[in-house]
Amino acid sequence: MQKVVSPEHLFFEAPREQVFITGSEAVREAVRRANVDMAISYPITPQSESMHLVGDIFKEGYIREYFRGENEFAVMSAVAGASMGGVRVFTATGGPGTLRAFELFSTWSGARLPIVCAFMTRGVNSPLTIQPDTIEMSYLLDTGMIMLHAENAQDLYDYLLKAFPIAEQTEVHIPVGVFADGFFVTHTRENVKVAPVDIKLPPYNAYSAPVPVMDMENVPFRQMRDPFVMKSNYVSYAAHASWQQEVMAAAERARPSISSYLGGLLEVENADADILIITSGTAVSIAREAVAQAKQEGLNVGLVKIKCIRPFPTEEIRALTKNAKAVIVPEFNRVGWLAKEIKSIIPDNDKVVGAPRVFGGMTMPTQSILAEIRRCQA
Amino acid sequence: MSQEYQVLAGPEGYLPPAAAVMGVELPKTGEALVEGSLVSDNEALHKIADKLLSAKNPFFFPGPLLLWAWKAGVAERAQAVRDLADAVGAGVIPMPDYRPKYPMINPAIEINPNHPNLTIWHNKIDVCVFVGVHCHYANIALKIIRGGTSCYTIALCGEAGHEDAMISLRDVNLAKIQELTAIVMDKKRQIAGGGK
Numbered sequence: 074m075q076k077v078v079s080p081e082h083l084f085f086e087a088p089r090e091q092v093f094i095t096g097s098e099a100v101r102e103a104v105r106r107a108n109v110d111m112a113i114s115y116p117i118t119p120q121s122e123s124m125h126l127v128g129d130i131f132k133e134g135y136i137r138e139y140f141r142g143e144n145e146f147a148v149m150s151a152v153a154g155a156s157m158g159g160v161r162v163f164t165a166t167g168g169p170g171t172l173r174a175f176e177l178f179s180t181w182s183g184a185r186l187p188i189v190c191a192f193m194t195r196g197v198n199s200p201l202t203i204q205p206d207t208i209e210m211s212y213l214l215d216t217g218m219i220m221l222h223a224e225n226a227q228d229l230y231d232y233l234l235k236a237f238p239i240a241e242q243t244e245v246h247i248p249v250g251v252f253a254d255g256f257f258v259t260h261t262r263e264n265v266k267v268a269p270v271d272i273k274l275p276p277y278n279a280y281s282a283p284v285p286v287m288d289m290e291n292v293p294f295r296q297m298r299d300p301f302v303m304k305s306n307y308v309s310y311a312a313h314a315s316w317q318q319e320v321m322a323a324a325e326r327a328r329p330s331i332s333s334y335l336g337g338l339l340e341v342e343n344a345d346a347d348i349l350i351i352t353s354g355t356a357v358s359i360a361r362e363a364v365a366q367a368k369q370e371g372l373n374v375g376l377v378k379i380k381c382i383r384p385f386p387t388e389e390i391r392a393l394t395k396n397a398k399a400v401i402v403p404e405f406n407r408v409g410w411l412a413k414e415i416k417s418i419i420p421d422n423d424k425v426v427g428a429p430r431v432f433g434g435m436t437m438p439t440q441s442i443l444a445e446i447r448r449c450q451a
Numbered sequence: 452m453s454q455e456y457q458v459l460a461g462p463e464g465y466l467p468p469a470a471a472v473m474g475v476e477l478p479k480t481g482e483a484l485v486e487g488s489l490v491s492d493n494e495a496l497h498k499i500a501d502k503l504l505s506a507k508n509p510f511f512f513p514g515p516l517l518l519w520a521w522k523a524g525v526a527e528r529a530q531a532v533r534d535l536a537d538a539v540g541a542g543v544i545p546m547p548d549y550r551p552k553y554p555m556i557n558p559a560i561e562i563n564p565n566h567p568n569l570t571i572w573h574n575k576i577d578v579c580v581f582v583g584v585h586c587h588y589a590n591i592a593l594k595i596i597r598g599g600t601s602c603y604t605i606a607l608c609g610e611a612g613h614e615d616a617m618i619s620l621r622d623v624n625l626a627k628i629q630e631l632t633a634i635v636m637d638k639k640r641q642i643a644g645g646g647k
Contacts, residue, residue, distance in 0.1 A: 185587050243586055244477055244611040280522075281610060283586035285515070285549075308553045311598070312565035314466055315591040322471035322590065322614070329476075 074134060075273040077108070080238045083274060084231070084334060089266035096258035099226040099265050100165065100191055101126035103233035104136070107189075108273040110160035111138040115148045117170035118203045119255035120193040124165050145170040149177035149190075156186040157287030159279030161237065164188070167255055168195030171209045181248040182217025182320050185284045187240035187277070188248040191233060194354075195255040196433065204434025205255045207354060210382065211410035217320045218248040219327055220382040221335070222353040227265045228380075229253045235334040237274055243281045244326045252382075254355040254405060324384045331381050338386035339379045346375035347398045348449050351390065351415060353379040356403045356437060363442035374446055379411070387418045399449035400425045403442055407432040458487040458617050460603045467598045469590070470614035477612050477621070484612060484619040492620065496627075499580075499605055499618055500634045504642065506578035506603070509541040512562050516609070517583025518545055524625065531628040532582055532607075538635045541580070544570060549588050564588035568599045581616065582607040582623070590615050607631075 078087070083106065094102065100123040104112065112131065114124030131139035137160075142148035145166055152162045166174060171192055181188050192213075196206035213220065221236065223229040229251065236249035253259060279286050331338055342364070350360045357378045367374045377393060379386060394400050394415075402412040402425060412427030419425070426449065429441035456473035471477075475487045483495030490498075503509050513532060520526045536543050544562050551565040558573035564584070571579065579602055581589050586608065593604050593615035606613040607628065612621035620627065 242611070246587075283590075283610075284588070285585060304553070306553075308566045308569075309551075311466075311595055312551065312591065315594045318466075318469040318472070318594060319587060319590045322469035325469075325471040326477060326611075 075106075075271050077275050078272045080235070080274060080334075083268050083272055084235060087268045087272060089268055091264050091266050093262050094226065094265050095122075095260060095262050096226040096229050096253055097122040097126055097260070099230040100233060101130055102265070102267045103230045104163055105130050105270065106268055106273045107163065107234055107237055108161065108276055109136050109163045110277070111152070111155045112136050112163045113140055113142050113148045113151050113155070114164065115142045115145050115166070115170065117145065117167055119195055119259045120165045120167040120170065120191070123191060123193065123259065127163070127165075145174035146177065149174035149181075152188050152190075153177060153181055153184065153186055154287070156181075156188050157184065159277075159282075159286040161241075161277035162188055163190070165191035165193065167193035168197055168203070168209060172197055172212070175212070178213060178216040178218055178248070178250075183316065185246045185282070185320070185323070186248055187237075187246050189233065189236045189240055190248060190250050191229070192250050192252045193255040193259050194252055198433075202434060205257050206406055206432050206434070207252070207254060207404065208406040208408060208410075208432070210252055211406065211408055213250060214383060214410065217324065218250050218383065219324055219331070221249065221251045221331075221380060222382055223251060223253045223258060224354060224357045224378065226258055226263050229258060230265055230267060232335070232380075234274070237277075239327055239330045239334060241277055242327070242330060243283055245323050245330070246283050247320060247323045247327075252354065257355045328384055331384075335380050337389070338381040338384070339377055339389055341375065341377050341393060343373070343375035344393055345396075346373045348373070348401065348446055349375045349377055349394060349397045349399070350401045350403065350442065351377040351379065351411075352403050353382065353411060354405065356405055359437050359439055360403055360442055363439040363446065366439055366443055367446050372446055372450055385414060385418070390415060391419055394419050398424065401442065401445045401449065402427050403437060403445075404430050405432065405437065406430070456487055458484070458597070458615065460601050460617060461597045462599050462601060463597050465598070467594060469594060475614040477614060478619070480622065483621065484614060484616070486617050487614070495618055495620055496631050496634055499620075499631060500638050502578055502603060502605065502618065503539045503541065503580070503635065504638055506541075508574070508576050509539055509578040509580070510574065510576045511536045511541055511543045511580045511582060512546050512584065513543065513582050514546045514584030514588070515548060516585065518547055528625050528628065529583075531625055531632065535628055535632045535635065538632050538639070542574075544574070546584055549585070564592040567592040567596050571596060571600045571602045576602055578603045578605065580605045580607060581613075583609075586610055586613065589613055
């Protein structure tokens with residue numbers, strides 16, 4: 074039904090058709106072309122629709138296996154099992170679903186599983202909220218997975234497809250989380266350019282994995298049932314430490330392919346401006362409009378869109394911010410995790426303004442960014 | 452991030468970093484790594500031969516990808532590695548699987564990626580060659596060796612290579628192993644003939 078083509082052909086060479094779809098439908102279209110063996114679902118707002126639509130293409134024959142798990146922890150465990158068994162898997166979750174499954178994300182990385190998971194972010198709070206919020210990304214920063222943050226449905230489609238060859242390289246082989254701001258991206262329609270439906274990615278080659286396909290006689294499972302894991306001695310500690318270092322190294326090795334497929338870990342408009350706005354996700358779209366309005370007022374402002382949160386574009390941001398007088402970081406969460414990341418890597422970090430910051434489902438008016446620009450310009 | 456981090460024989464310290472985190476990048480096709488720097492594949496082959504021939508007690512550590520005939524061509528590659536070890540005059544200690552075996556391991560006859568230092572210390576190995584070991588386990592072992600021993604590590608990798616080895620080739624196949632053996636034999640003849 075579909076012809077296997079190289080990732081480069083699918084991403085860059087094949088003609089694209091423009092369709093007017095939601096972010097959830099963009100997930101479906103990416104998975105349709107990703108040669109996925111197994112997809113496992115569990116509903117959680119605002120993700121539910123995406124895995125429902127993935128179920129539709131299972132029925133159409135684009136996916137070999139699809140089922141609903143008992144809960145998010147069960148789903149993330151099941152996709153781990155499938156990935157250890159040597160097949161390409163996909164799932165999606167968001168908000169409280171992410172937290173319910175949390176232990177598994179570090180397990181995926183530690184077991185070197187190239188799982189691709191879409192996270193449709195939402196608030197995590199009591200009283201219960203279903204509104205857009207990126208706070209779960211803060212919690213996931215140190216799970217070992219690669220984290221890509223989509224600005225819109227086009228990004229979501231592209232990043233999801235590209236996540237598979239990034240994740241599955243022998244030297245990388247860790248999970249990729251593709252994040253999209255819930256509702257803003259998942260539930261709104263926009264123009265998305267998609268590759269022809271009759272082509273797909275090459276299949277996953279488990280025999281080039283850096284670990285053997287799962288076997289209960291092999292670590293990590295063997296390690297769990299051997300006393301080794303519980304030993305209080307230097308030899309055991311050193312093995313565990315080296316293991317964790319290797320997972321961090323794997324993320325570092327992803328930088329070249331992320332740069333190649335995504336056109337860099339970040340992209341910049343007007344890099345030499347005195348005031349830079351650095352952000353990710355849908356805040357980029359709002360910041361872009363604010364930059365345009367600032368220009369009409371005669372204010373010279375640059376925009377940095379961070380596409381890849383892990384590995385973090387440390388050197389790129391250091392270079393970009395070196396001569397900037399102010400760095401404004403708008404975010405859709407209460408903790409300001411991106412501002413903290415940026416502050417932690419540049420020497421003169423008192424010029425980083427962690428604002429505007431909105432949450433609880435509030436939108437981010439362009440005026441709130443303009444106000445910060447004017448304050449920095451004064 | 453330092454671009455000058457060198458991957459040298461240890462003992463480097465209590466918990467040396469992964470070389471990738473220190474800015475060492477994997478070689479591209481046709482390239483290799485020598486002590487953290489990118490060189491041509493050919494230059495690395497000669498460095499490997501020199502290291503092996505100047506070693507006091509070199510050993511090869513073949514892993515499961517080479518020890519079991521799990522697909523066509525593996526037996527031929529295993530024989531080629533055996534021929535290479537014989538040409539060097541090196542010993543062979545297998546890494547048959549990755550199960551942690553401490554403290555029950557017999558380091559005289561086996562190496563394990565979770566505690567490779569025990570086998571290196573026990574046998575007083577000064578240069579070792581990883582071949583046919585799954586990349587994750589090779590990297591775990593290479594860091595532990597660099598941290599706690601003075602052994603010089605070489606990785607003949609069939610995939611993308613290893614930053615944590617002192618010398619690493621990538622895309623190693625039967626022809627590459629045979630090419631290395633030919634270089635070793637040629638250098639031995641030069642040494643025997645008094646040439647350089």
